[in-house]
Amino acid sequence: MAKVVIDGVDVEFEAGEKIIDVASKVNNHIPRYCYHEGLSIVAQCRMCLVEVEGQRKLVTACSTPCTDGMKVSTKSEKVKKAVSGVQEFLLVNHPLDCPICDQAGECSLQEYSYKHGQEDARTDFFRRTYIDVDMGPSIKKNMNRCIHCTRCIRYCDEVGQIHEMIAQQRGNDTEIVTIDGNPLQTAYAGGLADVCPVGSLTTKDFRFKKRVWYLRSKDTICDGCSQGCNISASFESNLIYRLEPRKNMDINKWWMCDEGRYGFHHVHSPSRVLGPLIKTSDSFESRLWGDLIPSVSALVQQAKNISVVVAADATLEEVAILKTHFSSANFYSYSPSVEKTSEDKAVDHLIRRKDKSPNLKGLEESGLRPFSELKSGSDLLIFFNAGKVRVPYGLAKLAKNAIAIGVAMKEDLNGWNYVLPSLSTYEKSGTFVNHTGMKQKFAAAIAPVGLSRPLNKILEALTKSDRKVG
Amino acid sequence: MLIKREHSFWQKFYLVEFFLGLGITLKNWFFGKNITYQYPEQRRQYSPRYRGQHYIKSVNGVENCTACMLCPTVCPADCIHIEAGEKENKEKYPVKFDIDILRCCFCGYCEEACPKDAIKLSNIYEMADYERRVYDKDFLMIQRAKK
Ligand code: SF4
Ligand code: SF4
Ligand code: SF4
Ligand code: SF4
Ligand code: FES
Numbered sequence: 266m267a268k269v270v271i272d273g274v275d276v277e278f279e280a281g282e283k284i285i286d287v288a289s290k291v292n293n294h295i296p297r298y299c300y301h302e303g304l305s306i307v308a309q310c311r312m313c314l315v316e317v318e319g320q321r322k323l324v325t326a327c328s329t330p331c332t333d334g335m336k337v338s339t340k341s342e343k344v345k346k347a348v349s350g351v352q353e354f355l356l357v358n359h360p361l362d363c364p365i366c367d368q369a370g371e372c373s374l375q376e377y378s379y380k381h382g383q384e385d386a387r388t389d390f391f392r393r394t395y396i397d398v399d400m401g402p403s404i405k406k407n408m409n410r411c412i413h414c415t416r417c418i419r420y421c422d423e424v425g426q427i428h429e430m431i432a433q434q435r436g437n438d439t440e441i442v443t444i445d446g447n448p449l450q451t452a453y454a455g456g457l458a459d460v461c462p463v464g465s466l467t468t469k470d471f472r473f474k475k476r477v478w479y480l481r482s483k484d485t486i487c488d489g490c491s492q493g494c495n496i497s498a499s500f501e502s503n504l505i506y507r508l509e510p511r512k513n514m515d516i517n518k519w520w521m522c523d524e525g526r527y528g529f530h531h532v533h534s535p536s537r538v539l540g541p542l543i544k545t546s547d548s549f550e551s552r553l554w555g556d557l558i559p560s561v562s563a564l565v566q567q568a569k570n571i572s573v574v575v576a577a578d579a580t581l582e583e584v585a586i587l588k589t590h591f592s593s594a595n596f597y598s599y600s601p602s603v604e605k606t607s608e609d610k611a612v613d614h615l616i617r618r619k620d621k622s623p624n625l626k627g628l629e630e631s632g633l634r635p636f637s638e639l640k641s642g643s644d645l646l647i648f649f650n651a652g653k654v655r656v657p658y659g660l661a662k663l664a665k666n667a668i669a670i671g672v673a674m675k676e677d678l679n680g681w682n683y684v685l686p687s688l689s690t691y692e693k694s695g696t697f698v699n700h701t702g703m704k705q706k707f708a709a710a711i712a713p714v715g716l717s718r719p720l721n722k723i724l725e726a727l728t729k730s731d732r733k734v735g
Numbered sequence: 736m737l738i739k740r741e742h743s744f745w746q747k748f749y750l751v752e753f754f755l756g757l758g759i760t761l762k763n764w765f766f767g768k769n770i771t772y773q774y775p776e777q778r779r780q781y782s783p784r785y786r787g788q789h790y791i792k793s794v795n796g797v798e799n800c801t802a803c804m805l806c807p808t809v810c811p812a813d814c815i816h817i818e819a820g821e822k823e824n825k826e827k828y829p830v831k832f833d834i835d836i837l838r839c840c841f842c843g844y845c846e847e848a849c850p851k852d853a854i855k856l857s858n859i860y861e862m863a864d865y866e867r868r869v870y871d872k873d874f875l876m877i878q879r880a881k882k
Contacts, residue, residue: 364803364850365827473819473827476804 267333272340284326284337285313295339296348296377298355298462299414300327302512303519304423310355310414312377314347315339323347345381352382358392358437360409368464370477374412395440401448403455403523404466406441411465413439420460424520425451426614441465452617455526459509459519470527471507480506483710486697488578488653488690489525491609491620493699496521498529498691498710505529505691505711516699522617531652532689532714536675539715542684549678554716554726554734561683562727564666568645572664574599575633576650576671577622580695581704583720584631587649590724594647598628599636601654605629609700618700622654623690627698639663648681649720652689656681670723686717693719781858786843788859789834789870790879792852798876799853802829806845806854814838815845832872836862855880 266277271288278287283306285295298310308328315326318336323344326337338344355374363369395408413432418441421430427450433440443449449457457466480499487494487508494517496508508529510521531537541557542549565571571594573587588596600622603609606629609620646664648656652672661667661680670685678684694708713719718734726734745751772779781787792799802819820830845854857879862868 364805365801369803473802473821476808478808479804 267331269331269333269335269337271337278331281330284315284324284329284331284335287331288326288337288339293339295326296373296381297327298373298412299416301416301419301460301519304416304419304460307415307419310412311351312348312355314344314351316341316344348381349383352377353387355412356382356386357388358409359412360392360394362410363464366407366410366464367467367472367477368410368461372464373462393437398442398446399448400443400466401454403468403470403527404449404457405469405472407465407467408440409465410463411441412463413441414462415441416460416462417441417457417466420453420457421449421451424456424615425453427451452522452524452613453520453615455523456510456520468507468526475501475506482509483708484511485691485710486623486705486707487521487525487528488623488651488697489522489528489621490618491606491623491625491700492516492616492618493623493697493703493705494521494525494616495705496525500711503711503714505532515703517616520616522615524617528653529691531672531674532691532711534674537652537714538673538675538678538684538686539717540686541716542678542681544682549684554718557683557685558726558734561668561685564645564668564682565727568643568666570643571595571645571647572597572639572643573647573649574636574639574660575628576600576648576654577620577625577628578651578653578690579624579628579649580651580693580697581624581627581631582695583649584628584633586721586724587647588631590727591647595639595643596633597636597639598625598633599648599654599657600625601657604635604637606700620700623699624697626700626702627696627704630698649687651687651693670720672717685723686715687720687723688713688717692717781860783858785858785860786841786846786856788857788862788879789836789839789845789875790855790857790877791832791872791875792855793876793878797825798828798832798872799851800829800832800849801825801827801851801853802832803827803850805848805850809844809848811842811844812838812840829872832875834870834875836868836870 268275268277269287271293274291276287276291285300288295295313297313299307306328308325313326314323316338317324397406397408400406418430422428429443429450431444433442455468458468479501482497482499484497487496495511495513497511498505499507508526510517510519512519540551541554543552543557571591573591573594574597575584577598577600600620602619602621606626609618612619641663643664646667648660648669650671656669656673656677666682668683669681671687672689673684691710692713696704696706698704722734802817804817807815807817814835816833817829818831819827822828843856846856859879
């Protein structure tokens with residue numbers, strides 16, 4: 266196999282691979298602004314300059330393909346001088362408002378300034394300023410911080426596939442804008458905050474909520490649709506602050522849609538039911554688990570025929586638990602947007618799907634019948650969900666008694682005899698099957714919120730004598 | 736280790752040494768400088784760098800703080816709690832700024848970390864109170880010194 270020598274280290278490469286990627290294989294991170302794996306190459310920031318033996322000028326590592334026997338130096342004096350020069354130019358107009366910038370802590374400009382930049386500024390003239398035009402509900406722009414890498418423009422063209430961002434004016438006055446100042450149309454606008462290497466484009470949702478260095482993150486799966494995008498959830502003190510996509514070339518590549526990105530707010534919504542509820546004559550009363558379990562248990566035992574409706578955001582493990590516990594019951598799957606997986610289809614060119622639930626495929630494979638076959642009149646109806654699929658209005662009326670287990674909102678409560686709070690996707694581990702049949706395991710990101718308990722603990726308590734929910 | 740000291744001739748007559756010592760005490764008693772401060776009428780002058788009660792420096796009534804969260808990050812006692820927000824004429828400002836003063840160890844790291852010259856420790860050291868105080872933003876906005 267062909268080899269290239271990078272800083273004295275032999276690295277194998279495949280034809281066409283660029284120096285920047287080959288260097289990453291041996292943990293040699295070449296600084297970059299305009300280059301992004303998922304976007305086309307423009308080689309315009311010049312941050313990735315490297316020296317290639319036999320070439321008079323420095324070359325850009327992001328656009329130069331490797332050739333056999335090529336000798337690359339990424340740390341020579343010539344390279345260091347060039348890179349620190351590029352960095353200095355980028356900071357000539359930069360406001361350096363890191364104290365108020367949401368990107369601070371994960372900003373390429375900060376990182377490379379520290380590694381390759383100079384200690385002090387040699388310029389003392391006024392820095393250019395812009396008046397920012399609103400870009401719609403997802404993204405907040407601060408043009409003063411922009412370094413003109415054009416990743417955002419390419420992102421809109423290539424990922425969102427709507428040509429809506431452009432660079433207008435030129436040179437020092439370049440301004441990145443949406444065409445005619447219109448709000449962004451793309452359903453993937455949140456990704457602009459991910460691709461922008463500086464704090465020029467940040468999400469409004471996360472704005473000023475938390476400094477990023479406080480956050481820890483755990484890998485999980487988006488439960489927003491049947492695609493099952495790989496994401497990571499950032500949290501602090503058991504509160505989720507944001508979701509970000511994780512690279513998986515088979516499913517979502519580097520991206521995720523806005524609906525999924527901002528679709529975690531039900532977890533910490535003030536209207537989420539966080540303690541067990543029992544229906545009284547006119548409203549609901551909260552009880553402790555131990556006080557409620559005997560009456561729930563009695564209700565389940567008296568019921569002759571039970572229907573269990575499982576929302577398609579339940580995991581395979583939970584379906585199995587329900588099936589063992591209510592072995593004689595009829596099981597139905599429920600997804601709000603489609604009846605069967607055969608109705609599911611792609612909504613756009615990229616990743617969004619029509620089925621807005623993550624595991625309908627898994628439920629079908631477990632042998633659950635479609636929701637339309639559910640008949641009214643059973644003794645007891647049990648509904649189980651994880652909050653992404655909401656408790657359907659009026660479902661409780663289809664049976665004499667009804668119990669909702671899962672994540673319910675206070676406004677969805679009508680008709681249920683009991684509401685037993687269980688976990689949302691981010692609080693539990695499990696397996697989802699996405700629309701292609703790919704099984705994906707995920708782990709819990711945060712601990713259960715409030716008095717919510719895992720499904721298996723709740724069902725175990727129903728049969729135990731000590732009434733304790735573990 | 737035990738060190739044995741040889742006593743001199745006069746030291747062995749203990750009473751002589753005793754009266755010499757008493758003499759020093761009595762000299763200080765009658766002629767020495769009085770080092771007690773008659774607090775609160777008299778107050779001690781501390782160094783201008785003394786680290787006492789906090790305040791947030793403001794210019795024209797607007798706090799210097801931009802809620803960058805560097806002070807809560809550096810604070811070893813974890814006693815600063817800030818909520819950031821946005822208002823019309825200031826992009827980012829602290830909506831809430833609480834210092835749980837009983838946890839504070841007056842290390843002054845917050846003052847040192849602040850990029851905006853906002854949080855300051857004044858010369859005020861009288862912070863005794865009848866209740867457990869948490870300094871809120873209104874309280875911290877009182878300008879306690881001209882630092
Ligand atoms: S973009 Fe980066 S360097 Fe610029 S203000 Fe924001 S954090 Fe600081
Ligand atoms: S807004 Fe961000 S992504 Fe777009 S050109 Fe400027 S720095 Fe690059
Ligand atoms: S003086 Fe030290 S302990 Fe007190 S608030 Fe500042 S950083 Fe925290
Ligand atoms: S370090 Fe200064 S500017 Fe930052 S939050 Fe603390 S007081 Fe405010
Ligand atoms: S990353 Fe190579 S020129 Fe920008």
